[in-house]
Amino acid sequence: MLTGAIPSKVAYSPAVVDDLATPTDVLEVDAPRCGQDCYGSNSCMSFAYDAAKGQCMKYGGNYFGNFQNHSGKRYPMDIPLYTRPMYFFNLSHALDRGYRMDREAGLCYKVTNGNASHDEAETVCSNDQARLLAIQTTTQLNAILDYINSTNAESNFPLHVAGSGPEMTYFNTKPIPDTLFSVNGTIAPGNCTQLTSTGLSNGLCLDTLSFVCAY
Missing domain, CATH: 3.10.100.10 (Mannose-Binding Protein A, subunit A)
Structure with a gap:
């Protein structure tokens, strides 16, 4: 489970698996390592972390907008990580561009x-x-x-x-x-x-x- 504050250059939201594409890579690592791997990679634009399965799913694109208003209801951005898989968008790449x-x-x-x-x-x-x-x-x-x-x-x-x-x-x-x-x-x-x-x-x-x- 992630500890400490979420970095300001990360946008995050509860993930809806159906709104995500096939990941470019799936790792059996903890959440901090998942974020570090994505943040340090030019090819990783975003990732989803499933705490229940301990799975890190890395993506080369962004699907953040797909479920911002899923089913007409905006998900709260402060839902605890353990309640459902969470999706993270590596804002650093976008801001740098x-x-x-x-x-x-x-x-x-x-x-x-x-x-x-x-x-x-x-x-x-x-x-x-x-x-x-x-x-x-x-x-x-x-x-x-x-x-x-x-x-x-x-x-x-x-x-x-x-x-x-x-x-x-x-x-x-x-x-x-x-x-x-x-x-x-x-x-x-x-x-x-x-x-x-x-x-x-x-x-x-x-x-x-x-x-x-x-x-």
């Missing part, structure tokens, strides 16, 4: 200035083992808008974020809530989701814009 963590909104993201199409932006994000930001709630939408406005970067609008296809879905799977769209552009196969100063909108996937990556 210029990402910022907004714990209230459940986001770890980076606004990238540049000219890229939707596909090109997704490729840049994947190089960080991240993806384009999938804005799923009004809380997340307001948080990212507030941040951009606070940095006087309004000139970056619009920006590429996750969402594409004739029905505007996240990575072609889950529909994006209509309430997040402030402007309803023409819905077409060649359109992708863009973040404007007032909310989401539909724009051309081939537009060369700045974009937002997220873990």
Whole structure:
């Protein structure tokens, strides 16, 4: 079991196994050693530790956002480790790459200035083992808008974020809530989701814009 304070560069939450991918490695070690191994590895972005089984499951990507609002209910962040497997996200890698963590909104993201199409932006994000930001709630939408406005970067609008296809879905799977769209552009196969100063909108996937990556 972990002892002492959780480092400030670690985001953690109760793990839901179904929301995690196949681990890159599974070790039979205690929790401190699990964290040390992940923290010291450039290939370990996150890990889950199951105290009941004494198993350390290491991952090359981040699944923190998958269960932040699992079943519509946000898990408390201070649940004791022994009550269920815990999932830890190695924030040090993300922070070193210029990402910022907004714990209230459940986001770890980076606004990238540049000219890229939707596909090109997704490729840049994947190089960080991240993806384009999938804005799923009004809380997340307001948080990212507030941040951009606070940095006087309004000139970056619009920006590429996750969402594409004739029905505007996240990575072609889950529909994006209509309430997040402030402007309803023409819905077409060649359109992708863009973040404007007032909310989401539909724009051309081939537009060369700045974009937002997220873990």
